[in-house]
Amino acid sequence: MPSLFRAGLVGVTGYTGMELARLLASHPSLELVRATSRSEAGRRLADLFPHLEKTAPGDVVVSEPDVADLKAACDVVFLAVPHGTAMDMAGELLDAGARVVDLSADFRLHDKDVYEKWYGLAHRRTDLLGEAVFGLVELYREKVKHARLVANPGCYPTSAILGLTPALESGIAEPDGIVIDSKSGATGAGRGAKVPMLFCEVSDSFRAYGIGTHRHTPEIEQELSKAAGGELTVSFNPHLLPLNRGILSTMYLRLKKPMTTAEVREIYLSRYADERWVRVLPEGRFPETRSVRGTMFCDLGLVSDPRTGRLVVLSAIDNLCRGASGQALANANLMLGLPEDAGLTLAPLAP
Incomplete structure (x- = not known):
């Protein structure tokens, strides 16, 4: 055909x-x-x-x-x-x-x-x-359907926005003092030849970069400010992992009042109940990059820490598929009137 x-x-x-x-x-x-x-x-x-x-x-x-x-x-x-x-x-x-x-x-x-x-x-x-429509389908699906121009989100912002939006939309977390600690595989730096990205420079090492200056910061703040209903500032801290694919973001927020992990998880389950690519993991389980490799899945883990009063949100995506090309294809599907998941019904590559 x-x-x-x-x-x-x-x-x-x-x-x-x-x-x-x-x-x-x-x-x-x-x-x-x-x-x-x-x-x-x-x-x-x-x-x-x-x-x-x-x-x-x-x-x-x-x-x-x-x-x-x-x-x-x-x-x-x-x-x-x-x-x-x-x-x-x-x-x-x-x-x-x-x-x-x-x-x-x-x-x-x-x-x-x-x-x-x-x-x-x-x-x-x-x-x-x-x-231009910001192409995160979980937030702007209906706008994408009618768009001529879609701005595909960045990889780090995708992991952070999906991870933090339910907590800010629901009002359970304070909008100030948010810390986003993210780690990405080496493909996030692109395919061009650069000395810091040579095998011997990346392998068997782990380093931070762009602390306080990474260009994805305003993108994250723009979308999370909408979720919170007011301007906010985040501390976004990226790191480079010695692997090809994947992003794992660990994010910290202050809860407005004491809540159990189960209570927070119900809010996340409700927010993403109709989203096929967001998987809110059972209490006590945490995301791994290998569980989303090559797919559109975003896996979320949650911990409400009563000792510190913080909510810890963990988010794992594949930076090339969910964080770039797969997300672009989902947006194109919607723009063309096709099923959102056409060409994207992929199970993770494991091991």
Whole structure:
């Protein structure tokens, strides 16, 4: 049966592009028809990524990015390119009438001044900031369905926002003093060659980076402020783990009044009762990155600590699938009127 819709992927050579191609290989209604890269134009995808041999995406020949061609050939275009680059191409594609899912940070932040402060460059398409929908389906599903432009959330923000929203929405936790301690696999740093990401630099080690300065901080604060009903500030502290995939975030909040873990868990179960990809674990069980590998699942663990009066929330996701490419595909599904989970009904890879 022929595909119902056609997809374009700009920036196929990075990890997010590679992951999107993998997911599209088994999508029942969306076919990858354009994959672009200036450095690899003219090569088959399977020659770049041998694991795609004998799949539909594997036979796609990489081309130079061309807005007119992408618009004519595709029903939706994914942008897996760096911030700064995406805003111009997204603008051109939208001006041409295309639908876009942007995996960069260029349209995630509503305030151009906040974007320019944290990313260090002027935003050249501020006319689109009000239109872009933040693509976290558990929060904005209905808006995504009608969007032309979806800003795909970052990986760290996905783990933090899903983990903290129920506690803040319900009003059981104080909005100040929130600490988010996150650890990510090395693919979160991208596929470009960098000395700090060499095997011998990452293996058998564990380090922090970007403390107080990581660019995902304002994205987390923007969405959690909405959940809390007022502006808040978080302490976001990322770390690099010596593994390929996965994010584990451990988050600390102060409870407004004493509550048991069971009581908090009921609030989380109620909030995510209809969400197939959020799994609130039984009391006493805690998330592991291996339990979500290669999937859209977000596993949440909860501990109410009566001694400190704190709620500890643990969140595990796959940074490449749930934190980037799989989430982008879920957004595209909604934009095209397809089932949200089309191509994403994946069990975790274990071991």
